[in-house]
Amino acid sequence: MSSNADFDRWLVMCRPGFEGDTAAEMVWRLGAAGVGGHARTRDGSGLLEVFPAHGDALAWLQADILEHHVFPRQICAVSAAVEDLPASDRLTPLLEGWQRPVAEALVETGEGDGHRELGKLTQRLTGPLKGLLQERGLWRPEDSAALRLHVILDTGTRAWIGAAPQRVSSPVPGGIPRLRRQGGAPSRSALKLDEALRYMVGEDRRYMDLRSGMMAVDLGAAPGGWTWVLRQWGLGVYAIDNGAMAPGLASDPDVVHIRADAFTFEPPRRVDWLVCDLVDKPARVVELMARWLRRGWADRALFNLKLPMRRRWQAVADAEQRFFRVLGPESSKFTLTFRHLYHDREEITAYATPTA
């Protein structure tokens, strides 16, 4: 199929093993938008094709019908995959008929079976792809309204080519952020909060919403990866855990370690941030978060929910309902978003923030 044809589907990337959950979410979102559609998955691939029942798949992305999606890491509008790409020149057949100007171009692949070994090839093709677009006068890096081009390799000879608005798809290949654990962080969990602050709070907002002098409560804080990240932003932290905090944090005068049960602890004052990384039933955690916000104990909450092994999209929907049921009359004051972040694995991150 010519790559210049209308796009009839979305290519969605997710954590391998979450294809069914991602499909359930996408089909639900298409239904909620009044469009309808279906998905085609391949277990373990980390890739799925989602077919809106009608209309141009790119136009639906431009209409923002997927705002605040949870499981997709990457999404773009494509046609059917191009097959039998010659190893000597994969890009010419892929770009055949392509006429859309673009501001960015990514060559990416999934995280699933057989994809990892394609990583080097994606890197090798990125420069030449941009070169070809330049030659054809389609390279517009300054144009914020132009599309982002995506080439997604399924194998060395099979790939999709497509596009998405820059605000919709991820600017990093596969939607996988390359965050490095910073020296001094006492646990790998620090990366989870770092990623959440970048991609859920947002690069711009986090400079406003995380300021020196603010106070946070960290429930289930030990050994202190999240507390450490909050300290890097200048916040003082009440760290609640019966376990020990890492030595650097235990001696930090701006960290108050309180050995208490997170489910009964009451803060000595209202705090700016509540964060919570407890390994417990999602229902218990979500109710705890909603109670804190309903009582006005914290301005916002960022927390993890451990997911069940099956029907995870249903678990997300249940958690959202439960959260607002417990918030009751305060519901309109908060917006709740969920995201399956790269560092999350079998959990998702939730962010409840005051409604603008």
Ligand SMILES: C[S@@+](CC[C@H](N)C(=O)[O-])C[C@H]1O[C@@H](n2cnc3c(N)ncnc32)[C@H](O)[C@@H]1O
């Ligand atoms: C996944 S770890 C948290 C890791 C931490 N966010 C970090 O970055 O280092 C979960 C923690 O929750 C604590 N925990 C579990 N149940 C708790 C409870 N009811 N009250 C307080 N802490 C609890 C455990 O002791 C454990 O240290």
